[in-house]
Structure formats: structure tokens, C-alpha cells
Amino acid sequence: MDDGILLNIVEAGEQSSTRKIPSKKGGRWTDRVKAKKSAKRRARIPEPNASQTIDFELPAEDPASGATVRPTKRARFDVEVVPSVEPTTSTQRPKGQIISSLFSHNPSVPTPERSYSKRPAAAPSNAPLADDTTFLGLGLDPLIVTHLRTKFTIENPTSIQRAALSAILPESTLSRDVFIQSQTGSGKTLAFLLPIIQDLLPLSSLSYIDRSIGTLAIIIAPTRELAKQISDVLESLLTMRLRASENIDDEANGPRLTRWLVSGLLIGGATRAHEKARLRKGVPILVTTPGRLLDHLQNTSSFDVGKCRWLVLDEADRLMELGFEESITGIIKGLDGRRKLAAAAAAEGTSMDVGGWDWERRRRTVLCSATIREDVQKLAGTTLHRPIVVKATDVAQAAAEAQAALNQPRSQIVVDTPLPVDTTKFTPPSQLSQKYVVVPLKLRLVSLIALLRTILTESSKPTTSATPEGSRIIVFLSCTDSVDFHWSLLGGVSMNGGAAPQASLSSDEDSSGSDDENEPREPGAKGEKDDEPIEARCALLPRTSVYRLHGSLDQQTRMASLRGFIGTSKSKDKARTKSPSKEAADKDDDAPTSSILLCTSVASRGLDLPLVRAVVQYDLPTEGGANEYVHRVGRTARAGKGGEAWAIITPSETDWVGWVEGKMNKDAKDSARKAGVKLHAVGVQDVLRQGFGGRGTDYEVRATEVQLAFERWVLKGNNALARQAFQSHMRAYATHPSDEKHIFHIRHLHTGHLAKAFALREAPTAVSGQVTKKSAKEKKVGKFNGGGKKSSQRADREDKIGAGGKADTGDRMRDAIRVQGRLAKQGGAMVRSGVDDFQIASGYDLERLVHGQK
Numbered sequence: 093m094d095d096g097i098l099l100n101i102v103e104a105g106e107q108s109s110t111r112k113i114p115s116k117k118g119g120r121w122t123d124r125v126k127a128k129k130s131a132k133r134r135a136r137i138p139e140p141n142a143s144q145t146i147d148f149e150l151p152a153e154d155p156a157s158g159a160t161v162r163p164t165k166r167a168r169f170d171v172e173v174v175p176s177v178e179p180t181t182s183t184q185r186p187k188g189q190i191i192s193s194l195f196s197h198n199p200s201v202p203t204p205e206r207s208y209s210k211r212p213a214a215a216p217s218n219a220p221l222a223d224d225t226t227f228l229g230l231g232l233d234p235l236i237v238t239h240l241r242t243k244f245t246i247e248n249p250t251s252i253q254r255a256a257l258s259a260i261l262p263e264s265t266l267s268r269d270v271f272i273q274s275q276t277g278s279g280k281t282l283a284f285l286l287p288i289i290q291d292l293l294p295l296s297s298l299s300y301i302d303r304s305i306g307t308l309a310i311i312i313a314p315t316r317e318l319a320k321q322i323s324d325v326l327e328s329l330l331t332m333r334l335r336a337s338e339n340i341d342d343e344a345n346g347p348r349l350t351r352w353l354v355s356g357l358l359i360g361g362a363t364r365a366h367e368k369a370r371l372r373k374g375v376p377i378l379v380t381t382p383g384r385l386l387d388h389l390q391n392t393s394s395f396d397v398g399k400c401r402w403l404v405l406d407e408a409d410r411l412m413e414l415g416f417e418e419s420i421t422g423i424i425k426g427l428d429g430r431r432k433l434a435a436a437a438a439a440e441g442t443s444m445d446v447g448g449w450d451w452e453r454r455r456r457t458v459l460c461s462a463t464i465r466e467d468v469q470k471l472a473g474t475t476l477h478r479p480i481v482v483k484a485t486d487v488a489q490a491a492a493e494a495q496a497a498l499n500q501p502r503s504q505i506v507v508d509t510p511l512p513v514d515t516t517k518f519t520p521p522s523q524l525s526q527k528y529v530v531v532p533l534k535l536r537l538v539s540l541i542a543l544l545r546t547i548l549t550e551s552s553k554p555t556t557s558a559t560p561e562g563s564r565i566i567v568f569l570s571c572t573d574s575v576d577f578h579w580s581l582l583g584g585v586s587m588n589g590g591a592a593p594q595a596s597l598s599s600d601e602d603s604s605g606s607d608d609e610n611e612p613r614e615p616g617a618k619g620e621k622d623d624e625p626i627e628a629r630c631a632l633l634p635r636t637s638v639y640r641l642h643g644s645l646d647q648q649t650r651m652a653s654l655r656g657f658i659g660t661s662k663s664k665d666k667a668r669t670k671s672p673s674k675e676a677a678d679k680d681d682d683a684p685t686s687s688i689l690l691c692t693s694v695a696s697r698g699l700d701l702p703l704v705r706a707v708v709q710y711d712l713p714t715e716g717g718a719n720e721y722v723h724r725v726g727r728t729a730r731a732g733k734g735g736e737a738w739a740i741i742t743p744s745e746t747d748w749v750g751w752v753e754g755k756m757n758k759d760a761k762d763s764a765r766k767a768g769v770k771l772h773a774v775g776v777q778d779v780l781r782q783g784f785g786g787r788g789t790d791y792e793v794r795a796t797e798v799q800l801a802f803e804r805w806v807l808k809g810n811n812a813l814a815r816q817a818f819q820s821h822m823r824a825y826a827t828h829p830s831d832e833k834h835i836f837h838i839r840h841l842h843t844g845h846l847a848k849a850f851a852l853r854e855a856p857t858a859v860s861g862q863v864t865k866k867s868a869k870e871k872k873v874g875k876f877n878g879g880g881k882k883s884s885q886r887a888d889r890e891d892k893i894g895a896g897g898k899a900d901t902g903d904r905m906r907d908a909i910r911v912q913g914r915l916a917k918q919g920g921a922m923v924r925s926g927v928d929d930f931q932i933a934s935g936y937d938l939e940r941l942v943h944g945q946k
């Protein structure tokens with residue numbers, strides 16, 4: 093089958109096959125054998141020729157016949173092959189450097205029976221309901237329903253929204269808290285936002301109320317990005333019409349309505365004085381992160397939460413993982429204390445008492461979590477009052493519970509009811525297609541490129557369900573260094589052998605800073621990192637922009653990267669393009685239609701990035717096990733849409749497939765789960781062939797050229813970056829928990845082969861040999877301490893905490909955990925500390941940002 097990739101001048105394979113193997117005469121027989129072998133090797137892998145040009149063309153398939161055809165408009169780019177910049181003969185090669193063939197000495201990998209088979213996708217499990225359930229029928233205000241339809245194009249509720257609304261909205265359940273547990277992408281955000289807006293909406297008709305009433309609802313999210321995302325949805329919801337007719341002053345339609353119900357985002361990054369001023373003005377619905385909220389509860393007297401009637405804890409399991417339990421306990425105490433003070437002041441008549449409203453009603457807490465783990469149960473025990481547990485399929489149960497609550501005599505009300513043990517498994521949406529490829533270590537990098545090319549090609553087919561805007565792909569890597577390395581590599585690699593280009597940065601940046609009050613910065617930080625490039629372009633990935641996201645990037649760059657990835661870049665973001673190889677810019681002259689996000693686990697939870705077609709786990713999660721896997725793949729296949737998840741695993745990790753399937757299927761109760769969540773194998777040759785094209789084993793030649801281009805880039809001044817990524821990856825790998833060590837053990841890795849995946853030619857001894865014991869120790873301690881600069885920042889932070897006299901509990905928890913982790917790792921054995929330095933390193937930095945420390 094012609095796969096559509098052409099070699100347009102000289103087929104490299106042909107060239108190699110006609111090459112004559114020179115014979116060596118004389119000398120010892122061992123020398124003759126060696127010479128013969130080396131000549132054979134040279135003949136197998138064609139010597140690149142400076143004049144040779146490979147014309148890569150992405151393959152396409154005839155939708156009718158399924159046969160591969162040449163696309164009408166070819167996304168093409170030429171790859172000029174030049175001799176490797178480094179000498180390749182053993183006499184010229186620097187000592188210790190190994191240039192091994194990509195396709196020899198790899199462990200054998202079983203070929204899957206049916207590769208790339210097109211299986212019909214299962215019915216979506218997180219889609220809007222197709223029955224006669226309506227938002228109106230569930231009791232939602234018609235104004236909100238109309239707004240959902242017109243602004244969000246949302247017509248019907250999802251299963252979890254039906255369950256949540258029928259549990260939260262009725263008068264009969266006002267005294268009950270709610271625990272929401274559901275699949276990724278099932279619409280949990282609206283499930284808790286809609287009841288809050290419905291509850292507060294009538295206040296708009298009370299002419300004596302304005303935003304000085306204080307904060308009536310607080311939503312807590314574990315990360316800044318998630319808080320910002322929730323805040324964006326909330327803001328859009330609050331732009332709804334306040335009455336059916338256009339004119340809100342239309343007296344004939346009832347009392348005058350005022351639009352004072354606004355939302356605010358409090359996630360740090362601004363001066364406290366600025367935040368205090370906003371709080372003093374009044375923020376009726378507040379979206380925040382825990383540390384900052386606790387800080388203001390403790391230190392901002394003008395922060396009025398005396399009438400707060402909603403508290404939402406989103407992603408509760410993540411809040412617990414990040415060590416926020418103590419912060420949340422402090423927040424609850426703070427809210428309770430201020431409520432008592434407000435009540436006392438009202439009783440004494442010393443405060444403005446706003447009558448005509450049920451201010452006495454207790455505050456309701458809604459807790460959302462993917463899983464009901466032990467720590468989440470504990471949190472629920474301290475925060476929830478007789479919770480109704482809402483699950484996607486449990487609408488009948490929710491209604492029955494609500495009824496039971498009504499009929500219960502008050503004496504029987506049990507406070508702090510423990511949640512039931514979690515019997516349902518946390519599974520990905522059923523329509524998600526899950527695949528895995530077993531890839532020998534040496535082939536990892538080229539296989540990743542081939543896979544990305546294949547996914548991009550598939551999505552550009554006219555028959556695909558992907559959007560006409562192109563594809564979005566998220567690639568998860570093990571650590572920040574690896575993300576930086578791969579992003580720089582893709583942005584810098586040149587297939588023409590020229591010098592690695594420098595980042596091209598816009599010099600006419602608009603340095604006026606953000607006009608969004610929700611993205612304020614500390615003084616002095618303004619415009620600081622505006623020069624940091626955010627977008628990379630790569631000749632190997634036509635019409636595609638590559639972004640990165642990890643916790644060591646400053647907040648502006650992270651937000652700009654996310655905006656770029658989802659295609660809503662501001663003009664100044666767009667200027668921040670890391671120049672690709674010149675050829676990518678020249679040949680890829682059409683505007684990019686697809687985007688790729690390279691990231692750490694920092695992007696695994698809660699982020700709702702529209703139209704993500706595929707999630708590729710280049711590195712499997714080092715913490716969080718099967719749940720983390722499900723969260724990551726849940727960035728696609730959202731709200732009933734399709735999606736695919738790819739896991740790239742090494743030959744020593746093949747047991748992971750059965751292991752993760754077992755975790756997802758355990759205790760399966762319903763028929764869908766009995767059918768089993770399954771990952772389907774795809775052969776690495778198929779991935780390479782699809783990605784690089786050619787006939788027979790042509791893909792080997794092409795993959796080798798791509799690998800050589802990567803290696804050239806590394807040799808031209810990027811060795812340190814590659815080595816650092818390699819070493820950090822190894823350290824990250826070593827932090828897999830002990831119960832996964834039978835699958836992920838560093839001893840299973842052939843480090844020489846792994847080095848190849850970082851485009852390193854050095855043998856592993858050369859890599860590690862260049863790191864002196866002292867520098868290795870410094871690096872290790874530095875890494876676990878957050879590095880030299882980070883250490884001093886932490887000291888600054890601790891100074892500040894000391895000076896303020898009040899340590900942030902979240903910070904203290906994290907520090908304690910980090911110290912624990914450091915000790916465990918310094919002890920020699922890589923004992924899991926509960927927090928992974930490499931993935932939570934991102935979380936840690938993120939939380940530093942949350943607390944406003946740059």
C-alpha cells in the first residue's frame with residue numbers, strides 16, 4: 093500500500109542497496125571481520141548526501157474505499173538531508189560517544205493482532221441526555237435555561253447535572269450538603285454553578301441590595317488555571333438577561349432588577365492592597381484558591397462573608413493531594429467565626445440588617461471529587477452535613493434520599509455522616525478510544541513524532557469528526573525539564589542541517605500588561621517575562637503550533653500558552669513565537685491549524701480545553717496511578733464528544749496495561765463496566781509507517797534521518813539541555829510508588845537506549861560520568877529544594893511568613909511534605925513520600941504563584 097510519503101530524488105533505500113561493500117585485504121582475520129561488519133553497517137544506513145532531498149507528505153485515505161490516496165492539497169515539506177555534523181567513524185568519534193542504529197539491538201516487541209483497527213466507538217457516557225429530561229423540568233429558572241441555550245448552546249442536561257439539580261434545587265433538601273462524583277468532562281462545573289445562580293437570582297429584585305452585601309458564595313479550586321476557568325464560565329453565566337423582555341427597567345414585567353450579582357477571581361499575583369480593595373467593594377460570588385482565601389479570612393477585616401450561603405470545594409481529591417486539608421479546616425472555621433460575628437452585630441443593631449431574605453439559612457457545602465478515597469472521606473466528614481451523594485446514574489437514589497431526609501425526625505439527623513465506601517470505579521468516558529504502543533526505548537522519540545504526524549493527518553481527513561479548525565493534542569511528559577527539552581527540540585530542529593536557529597522574539601511587544609484585573613501582577617513583575625517565547629513551530633509537524641505547560645513557567649506564560657493552544661491568543665501572545673527552523677516558517681506558510689501542548693501532570697485535572705482530539709501519554713504518571721491516568725485521558729472525549737488516548741510504553745512496562753485495566757474494571761457492577769474498559773494495542777511499526785510513510789521499511793530510513801536531525805540539534809549547543817532532561821526523567825522514573833515498581837523500575841531501563849530518546853549520542857557512562865559526585869549531589873538537593881533560585885525564593889517566602897507571624901497552612905503542609913520527600917530520597921532508596929517532586933514540583937510552583945510569590 094502506498095502510504096503517500098515520497099522520496100523525490102533518490103530513494104535512500106535504493107541508494108544504499110546499490111552501494112558496494114569494500115573488501116579489506118591483509119591484516120589479522122579479526123580486523124578483516126570487523127572491517128566487513130562495519131562496511132555492512134554503513135551500507136545498511138545510507139550515508140546522508142548533501143544534495144539529497146526527502147519530500148515528506150502526510151498520508152491520506154480515501155474515505156470511500158479506505159485506500160490511501162494522495163491528498164488534494166498536500167501538507168508537505170522538504171527535508172534536505174545533509175551529512176551528520178559529527179564524524180561517524182570510530183576513529184573520528186569523540187571518546188565515549190555511541191552512534192547506534194535505531195533499528196538494531198532492540199528488544200523484540202510482540203506485534204498486535206489487529207493494528208489500527210477501526211472499532212466503532214461506544215455510546216458516550218458523559219453526553220447530554222437524549223431523553224425528555226429538560227433543565228426546565230428540573231426546576232431551573234427559565235431565564236437561566238434560555239441563557240444556556242443562546243450563550244452556551246446547551247439544550248439538555250448531562251446525567252450528573254440531572255442528578256445534582258434534582259438533589260440541590262428542591263426546598264426539601266435545603267438543609268443538606270452535597271457530594272458530587274462523576275466522570276471527567278460530564279459537566280460538573282455547571283452542576284454546582286447553576287443552583288448557586290438560581291438561589292441568588294431573586295436578590296436582583298431587592299432594590300436595597302447591592303454588591304456591598306459581601307460574598308454570598310465561594311468556590312475553591314486547587315489551581316489557578318482551574319479557578320480561572322470556573323470564573324470564566326461563571327462570568328458568562330452572569331451576563332444572562334434579568335428578565336424575559338430586553339428592557340430590565342420594564343416595570344410592567346415586575347420590579348426593577350439590578351445587575352449587581354458579579355463574580356470575582358482571587359488567586360494571588362496581585363498586591364494584597366489591591367485584592368483588599370476589591371473585596372471591600374464586594375464580590376458576591378468569589379472563585380479562589382485555598383491559600384489566598386485563608387489569608388484574607390485571617391487578615392482582611394473588610395472581607396465580608398457573614399452572609400455566605402454557598403461553599404464549593406472543587407476537585408477535592410486534588411485539594412487533599414496538594415496538602416490543603418489544614419487550609420480548608422481553617423477556611424471553614426474562619427467562615428463560621430465571621431458568620432457568628434455578623435449575626436451578633438445584626439442582633440445588636442450595629443450592622444446593616446438586610447431583611448426580607450432568609451439570611452438565617454445555613455451555608456450549604458458542595459464537594460466535587462472524582463473518587464471517594466479515604467482522605468476525601470475524611471474531608472467530607474469535616475465539611476459536609478448529612479451529604480446527599482450524587483452520582484451520574486443515581487437520580488432516583490438522590491430523589492429517594494431527599495425524600496427520606498424530609499421524613500426523618502430531626503433527632504435522627506446525623507452530623508458528619510461518613511460517606512459510603514466507593515464501590516464504583518473511576519473510569520474514562522466510554523466513547524474514548526484507548527490505545528497503547530509498546531516502543532523500544534531507542535525508538536521513543538521518533539515514534540512520538542510519527543504518532544503526532546499520524547494523528548494530525550487523521551484529523552485533516554474530510555471524513556473525520558474532528559473540527560475543521562484542526563487538531564489539538566496534549567502530550568504528557570514526566571517532568572518540567574523533559575517538557576522544556578522536547579519543546580525546544582521541536583522548535584529548534586532543522587532538517588537541513590543548518591545552525592540551530594535562535595528564538596525569534598518580537599521586539600515591539602505591547603508592554604502595557606494585562607488589562608484583566610484577574611491577572612494582576614506584583615509590582616516589578618510587570619512585563620518581566622513578556623519575552624519568554626510561548627509557541628514553537630516544527631518542520632516535522634506542518635501547520636502546527638507547539639506549546640508547553642508546567643509549573644516552573646511564570647503565570648503569564650502559562651496563561652498565554654493555554655490561550656495559544658486553544659486558539660484564542662491575544663496579538664501579543666502571537667508575537668511570542670520561538671522561531672522554528674527557518675524552513676518550518678517558509679514552507680509552512682499557511683497559518684497553523686493544529687496545536688500540541690507538551691505538559692506535565694499539572695494539566696491533568698479539571699482543565700476544559702475545547703476540542704482536544706487526542707491525549708498522548710509519552711510518560712505514564714509517576715503518581716496517582718490509574719486515577720491519574722483517567723484524569724489525563726479525560727482532557728479529551730468531553731461532554732459526549734469523541735477522542736483518543738495513546739499510551740507509549742516501553743517493553744519492560746507491558747504489565748502496566750493489564751494492571752491499569754484491572755484497576756479500572758475492579759468491582760465492575762453495571763453492564764458497561766462488565767464489558768470492560770480495554771486498551772487496544774497498536775504496533776510500533778504501524779505507527780512509524782503511518783507517520784513517516786514510504787514502502788516496506790522505508791520508514792526506518794526516514795526515522796533515522798529524523799533522529800539524526802535531533803541529534804545534530806543536541807550537538808549544536810543543546811547537550812546540557814538534553815542531559816538535564818535525561819537525568820530529570822530518570823529521577824522522575826525512580827519515584828514510581830513501590831507497588832508499581834514491578835512495572836516501573838529504573839533497573840529495567842537500558843539507559844544507553846533511553847539516552848537515544850533524548851537525542852543523546854553519549855553512552856550512559858559518559859552522561860553520568862560528566863556529572864561529578866559533588867555536582868550531582870548539588871543538583872539532586874537543588875532539585876528537591878526547588879533549585880538555587882527557588883531555594884532563595886522559598887527563604888524569602890519563609891521570611892515573609894515569619895515577619896507576618898502567620899504561616900500559610902497550605903505552604904507549611906507542602907514544605908513539610910517536601911522535606912519528607914527530600915529525606916526519603918536522600919536516604920538512598922527512592923521511597924515514595926506521597927508527593928512527587930517532579931509532578932508536584934509543578935504543583936508546588938503553581939502554589940507559589942497562588943500565594944503571590946514570584
Ligand SMILES: Nc1ncnc2c1ncn2[C@@H]1O[C@H](COP(=O)(O)OP(=O)(O)OP(=O)(O)O)[C@@H](O)[C@H]1O
Binds near residue numbers: 699
Ligand atoms: N448539558 C451540557 N450539554 C453540552 N455540553 C455541556 C453540558 N454541560 C457542560 N457541558 C460542556 O462540557 C464540558 C465539560 O464540562 P466540565 O468542565 O464542567 O466537566 P467536568 O465534569 O468538571 O470535567 P473534569 O472532571 O475533567 O473537571 C464543558 O466544555 C462544558 O461547556
